[in-house]
Amino acid sequence: MEIHLPHLDSVFSTDCVIFGFEAGELKVLLIERNEEPFKDWYALPGNIVGPDESVDAAAQRILYELTGLHDLPMRQFHTFGEVNRHPQGRVVTIAYFALIRIGGQKDLMPITQYARKAFWHPVNDLPTLAFDHTEIFKRAFKKIRAKLNYEPIAFELLPEKFTLTQLQSLYEAVLSKQLDKRNFRKKMLSYGFLKELAEKQKGVSYRAAKLYKFDRRKYAKIFQNEIAS
Amino acid sequence: MEIHLPHLDSVFSTDCVIFGFEAGELKVLLIERNEEPFKDWYALPGNIVGPDESVDAAAQRILYELTGLHDLPMRQFHTFGEVNRHPQGRVVTIAYFALIRIGGQKDLMPITQYARKAFWHPVNDLPTLAFDHTEIFKRAFKKIRAKLNYEPIAFELLPEKFTLTQLQSLYEAVLSKQLDKRNFRKKMLSYGFLKELAEKQKGVSYRAAKLYKFDRRKYAKIFQNEIAS
Numbered sequence: 001m002e003i004h005l006p007h008l009d010s011v012f013s014t015d016c017v018i019f020g021f022e023a024g025e026l027k028v029l030l031i032e033r034n035e036e037p038f039k040d041w042y043a044l045p046g047n048i049v050g051p052d053e054s055v056d057a058a059a060q061r062i063l064y065e066l067t068g069l070h071d072l073p074m075r076q077f078h079t080f081g082e083v084n085r086h087p088q089g090r091v092v093t094i095a096y097f098a099l100i101r102i103g104g105q106k107d108l109m110p111i112t113q114y115a116r117k118a119f120w121h122p123v124n125d126l127p128t129l130a131f132d133h134t135e136i137f138k139r140a141f142k143k144i145r146a147k148l149n150y151e152p153i154a155f156e157l158l159p160e161k162f163t164l165t166q167l168q169s170l171y172e173a174v175l176s177k178q179l180d181k182r183n184f185r186k187k188m189l190s191y192g193f194l195k196e197l198a199e200k201q202k203g204v205s206y207r208a209a210k211l212y213k214f215d216r217r218k219y220a221k222i223f224q225n226e227i228a229s
Numbered sequence: 230m231e232i233h234l235p236h237l238d239s240v241f242s243t244d245c246v247i248f249g250f251e252a253g254e255l256k257v258l259l260i261e262r263n264e265e266p267f268k269d270w271y272a273l274p275g276n277i278v279g280p281d282e283s284v285d286a287a288a289q290r291i292l293y294e295l296t297g298l299h300d301l302p303m304r305q306f307h308t309f310g311e312v313n314r315h316p317q318g319r320v321v322t323i324a325y326f327a328l329i330r331i332g333g334q335k336d337l338m339p340i341t342q343y344a345r346k347a348f349w350h351p352v353n354d355l356p357t358l359a360f361d362h363t364e365i366f367k368r369a370f371k372k373i374r375a376k377l378n379y380e381p382i383a384f385e386l387l388p389e390k391f392t393l394t395q396l397q398s399l400y401e402a403v404l405s406k407q408l409d410k411r412n413f414r415k416k417m418l419s420y421g422f423l424k425e426l427a428e429k430q431k432g433v434s435y436r437a438a439k440l441y442k443f444d445r446r447k448y449a450k451i452f453q454n455e456i457a458s
Binding site: 009010011012049051052053054055056058076078079081082083090092094149150223 | 238239240282283287307311312323452
């Protein structure tokens with residue numbers, strides 16, 4: 001059966017790359033599409049911006065409709081404007097990313113029929129995604145890798161209280177490489193923005209590790225206006 | 230006389246914030262508009278993306294047509310998608326910035342009638358610009374201020390060989406504040422990415438200062454994968 005889809009002429013859309021961290025793995029939020037084009041494919045949550053909504057508002061609305069998540073701290077990172085990126089015509093997409101704590105949300109649940117389901121997928125072994133979404137994902141991943149060195153984004157993915165082992169496994173997942181445990185701890189503690197808590201890890205069968213908190217105020221004090229100080 | 234302009238429905242445009250540095254002042258490249266809307270106003274170089282060109286290619290074409298500059302290393306920094314940002318209808322604009330050496334280019338010269346002239350304007354005392362261009366400019370300025378702390382963007386604005394006084398005056402211009410000379414020099418030299426040249430400044434009536442070059446390779450070695458090392 002041949003499928004006839006409307007031609008899109010000069011349309012904008014939003015796509016969201018939402019990262020989460022769970023059980024030592026970095027994950028990305030995907031949907032399974034229930035409509036043409038790319039029916040049954042995995043894709044980033046995205047859709048067309050309406051005539052009467054800002055692009056930023058559209059990104060939030062669309063994410064909500066396709067996954068049930070709302071009010072995420074999404075940041076634009078790139079606009080994809082190649083001529084032939086969409087099979088139905090000229091669609092320029094504004095891409096956003098967010099980093100969130102998996103488990104802080106209720107179960108994922110699409111509100112519209114447009115997505116069959118929404119789910120977390122490990123960033124390793126990602127299948128080819130619909131449209132140019134693989135490229136969009138890769139660019140977002142590269143962006144957060146770079147940011148890891150100059151912004152405290154790691155702490156957006158971790159629970160509020162975390163162990164140094166969890167922090168290291170997050171860094172390893174984002175950088176896709178193993179780090180030396182002693183050096184990593186020494187470096188991380190040397191910055192002075194990790195606050196050691198009196199509490200220890202609970203409910204573990206091995207020796208409970210110390211818990212830490214990220215001290216945002218201290219971080220700001222250390223890194224703001226480095227040169228300007 | 231009432232002016233009738235066509236209604237624009239779901240259109241994308243590009244706008245460029247080009248920074249330059251000259252005589253101790255940070256400057257931005259503006260055009261004087263020769264067409265409605267905002268005829269006779271100062272504006273960032275920008276226009277509508279054509280149906281058969283990528284957004285990135287359009288940014289280069291439009292900058293060339295309005296200013297005569299071509300092949301600048303432009304980077305997207307934000308897409309402005311508010312519903313009412315353009316008086317003629319729904320126009321989402323993809324904004325780019327670039328940092329260049331003033332004087333490395335030939336004279337500025339618009340190719341189209343759309344701009345009456347193109348010129349450098351100090352970022353201080355900027356008049357209100359056409360459309361939401363003041364907001365676009367401010368966001369770009371904020372971006373390069375932040376980047377100054379974690380990317381070697383200062384050296385894109387300076388001549389290849391520069392004195393520490395020039396470097397400091399650039400930092401002061403971007404950060405809009407005075408810096409302590411001794412601390413600034415100590416800090417800058419401590420990084421190890423400034424290469425002292427045998428040459429000295431020429432053609433100055435006062436004591437000639439040492440010239441430096443930015444060592445990009447060394448910079449990359451020092452700052453890449455900070456945590457991952």
